[in-house]
Amino acid sequence: MTELLRADHLTRHFKIGGRLAGGTLHAVDDVSFAIGEREIVALAGESGSGKSTVARLLARVYPPTSGTVTYFDESGTGKPLSALRSRRDALRYSAQVPMVFQDPFSSLHPVFRASHGVLRALKLHRPELSAAERRAEAARAFDVVGLGAGMLDRYPHELSGGQRQRVGFAQALATRPRLILADEPVSMLDTSIRIGLLNLMAKLRDDEGVSILYITHDIASARYVADRLIVMYAGQIAETGPVEDVLAAPRHPYTQLLLSAVPDPKAPPPSLEAMAAAAGERGEPPKVIDPRPGCRFQPRCPVATDLCATVTPELLPLGSGEAACHVAQSDVEVKAFS
């Protein structure tokens, strides 16, 4: 795998509360992962698990509290994001690593035509193009995402949700990106339209050679489109690996819990007793404020040991992936939820 971007011990804390009752929210804590060329990496987790914070750190919305993100340019030389000091470097990075937002209804400006965002991005990032070339390039981007050239002059209110989100991808695509950060790009769309967008993401990877960090809470869609899966829990990575391997043999108890809760409409319905037994787990992800060492899933974990309560498990290679679980690492087969 040729690395495109690597995060090492990425950490982001937020100060919350007043002076007396204040604390530090550990939104992202010691997260390390890499994204290779031409791959879709799914970052999955519940709300509050820190997955959007990771995307914002990569997009340089705010700097990390500690840790580094290294970006490898076309020549393969890596440079930490903190070293992007000049405006030219910063612009180049944001052109190559653009973001697609969750809500297609609020991320397009209602008084400008659909082409506006694409043309603005082109003007900023590729000033050498003439107005006619910009328009041609915008038409190309629209074509790639499956919108006709006629859509360029439409206003956002004339477009459906799916079409708006395609405009979002066209905007990202216009600047010749290498990695698109897509923060829940389909969660606001109707089910019948979602698949079209997921297929578009796969097409961008296969035809345009773009890598995508696909942030989602929907494991099934992650499986459908992604090559690798990163499961986050309470600001840390619980498990990562090739998506099929993780789903076939989840090692971390949290991954097992997550998978067991996904409804399977094709299976016959279980009895109410079986459902009640499976849903007996009523814990909730913790708010990570001034945490003590120890596994953050330990209070909900049926297989936790004394070690789990005191020592934070490290993310270590396990099978074809990695898992941060003391029990799984001790060569015991974990079967916490099924």
Add this chain to the structure above:
Amino acid sequence: MLEVSGLTVEYAATGNAGGGNPVRAVDDVSLDVKPGEFVGIVGESGCGKSTLLFAIARLLSPPAVVTAGSVTFRGENLVSMTERRLNAIRWQNLSVVMQSAMNALNPVMSVGAQFADALRAHGTSSRKAVAARSAEVLRLVGIDAVHLGSYPHQLSGGMRQRAMIAMALLFTPDLVIMDEPTSALDVVAQRSLMTQIKELQRELGFAVIFVTHDMSLVSHYSDRLVVMYAGQVAEAGLTRRIFDRPLHPYSRGLLEAFPSIRGAKVHLSGIPGAPPDLSVIQNGCRFSPRCPAKLPACETTAPALLDREGTSVRCLLYDPAPAPATAASLSLTRPRQSRRRRND
């Protein structure tokens, strides 16, 4: 117990919006709910499912108006009922759980105070009785009674939703109407809440109308399912039957639009296109522009709701004798005007 027949709801057009046509958000929907049943209503945004639910609970406010049809609840027509009678029925016999608990609960009142408010409004005046009943329903949904003193922001998302359900159960109603109560929760909390609703239902015997856009969510929990498209019932029948053998091309498309986490990975295509604009009156089947199994007649003939193997389906594919196009276009010009404003 609840019988909805021919219910039609229109949003009056203001100014030039929608070309001056009223938007018919719910069109001739019939539905019945038996005691203790769990009925799921699924559909995409804009299909009229929330409007239908609001119309059943009579919570619609202008510009939405019920223009035809009736809602009969325990032998009484809710549509034409007086406010006074309605006040007695609401919450006592029929309660509603809203989508967003954060917005539906009052942020500056403790949970217990909100429970007490509802109890007093319906005639439970003794402080002791109020406290006892509040604690009882809260325990019913698995929350410790100490949280009666908590404010909504002190509860997690899942607990807030549970508190909402507890509130709906204050008077052991016959029917609880739920509008996507789980949409703000993650899968784990979602499953636990759904199971809890089922358990409570078995224990207390109330019926549930559950509105959601997520078909897979109700697959294991609902007895019957109503699939709505563009304001109409596309298909209605037993949940298992629809999941095993969907008849309407739209339900088929919806079911095939879900990637699965089990089994072989297959390429899916979803349903192309977008739902129609309801302010434009469309001839023929409303799903026909997106339908993969379209017949020539679909563009001109509006399909009726047919009964096939115990399942109602609105599709010409199942019509034994599709009406000739000319006759169909005649029948389409049925006097829409006369059906308007029958109520109020």
